[in-house]
């Protein structure tokens with residue numbers, strides 16, 4: 054495959070491109086057969102969306118080799134492409150004959166695990182585009198030497214849409230072998246090292262860690278302090294001091310503080326992956342069943358309180374028995390965040406037409422960024438249900454939900470243009486043009502399977518304004534989809550489905566009959 058690569062200037066510079074991703078791959082590999090690919094995929098999505106630079110092996114053309122000064126540039130070093138010269142990407146053979154796979158490296162170190170090759174930095178979005186545009190490329194192979202991860206081309210497009218969300222992973226692992234942006238250490242108040250996980254971390258990080266720790270002058274129980282990670286594959290080490298178990302209620306509070314302060318510290322260091330050991334459950338004697346509940350509850354609440362943050366948390370259990378304690382504890386946690394409970398209460402109240410109560414719940418959940426609550430609150434503002442009618446407030450709510458991919462709100466924003474135009478008697482065709490952009494976005498999100506809940510309504514919008522934009526066949530298909538969708542809703546008892554079903558059937562009569 055031959056490609057003309059543009060000037061390097063469009064590549065953002067960063068010291069450690071894709072480091073978080075590389076660490077996620079390391080952890081995924083460490084876990085072997087038990088590993089869920091989700092541990093990596095969310096970070097691939099993030100790397101694509103942030104357009105991280107990656108390294109791609111290339112063969113320089115003859116004319117370029119002649120110009121290179123062999124004393125300065127050696128094979129295996131990144132090449133500066135100074136003009137519009139064509140570089141050939143060193144493709145790997147694919148599964149099918151004549152097919153290829155696009156090799157991509159997340160760092161120089163990852164590249165140096167194999168035979169030397171010249172390389173070039175490219176933004177990941179460019180690589181994805183090259184794979185999707187090429188006819189014979191099966192996908193991307195990440196870090197082919199050692200930690201290879203194959204991403205089939207069909208997966209690449211959805212990955213550039215999905216909004217990665219934080220998750221908790223439980224694993225049986227030695228924390229010093231895990232790749233994470235922040236590694237948490239269960240230290241003591243001197244911060245000068247010790248046994249257990251503390252000793253293991255100091256041994257793996259090397260003596261410079263102790264030198265830095267000396268300058269910190271200790272740490273109180275429940276607090277957290279940050280150092281560099283030295284030889285560990287991490288950006289930082291968060292040292293926290295757990296309580297020595299005494300059986301008093303104070304223990305639980307201090308242990309909770311350890312997790313909360315460690316999460317805050319990792320977040321302040323811009324970490325996207327954090328690995329915890331089971332704090333206080335070794336030398337400090339905290340019963341692991343009790344400690345696991347506190348650990349998981351605290352971290353989960355922290356994640357719920359930071360809905361806009363993407364942070365994966367690994368709980369590294371040192372034995373199978375410890376892992377089972379964590380698995381037991383995690384299933385006992387409520388799995389719905391308080392926002393969702395408030396949103397559901399709001400929906401129940403609005404179905405009973407108790408709009409004042411509904412608005413109260415929606416406002417509570419919306420204040421924490423819950424997209425469904427924001428969408429519903431927008432509808433209440435728009436209709437003056439349980440609150441003074443305020444179209445501008447409605448629009449603001451929908452914008453906040455739309456950026457989270459909420460399809461209902463995206464459609465509402467489209468409708469907003471049309472209603473405004475009708476109310477103010479401005480050019481309607483222009484307003485439909487604006488609205489269409491929103492409807493198309495909503496439709497694409499449904500098609501990509503990101504949020505299909507409101508698909509029948511999206512079809513209805515397409516039907517209302519699609520004449521002249523879509524073929525008769527497409528309109529007939531949409532009408533069928535809308536009828537099926539609203540029929541199902543009606544059967545499920547949705548009081549609003551009846552009117553919409555009538556409208557959809559009308560389109561069916563118009564477009565489906567030959």
Ligand code: AR6
Nearest residue numbers: 227228239241247248249250251253333334335336337371
């Ligand atoms: N990776 C993951 N977990 C580990 C590892 C490892 N490499 N090594 C041990 N664990 P502890 P504490 C587990 O005693 O109770 C130190 O001397 C271990 O099985 O390390 O908070 C400090 O300097 C247990 O489940 O920490 C303090 O003086 C968990 O890590 C004191 O111990 C915690 O055990 C702190 O005691």
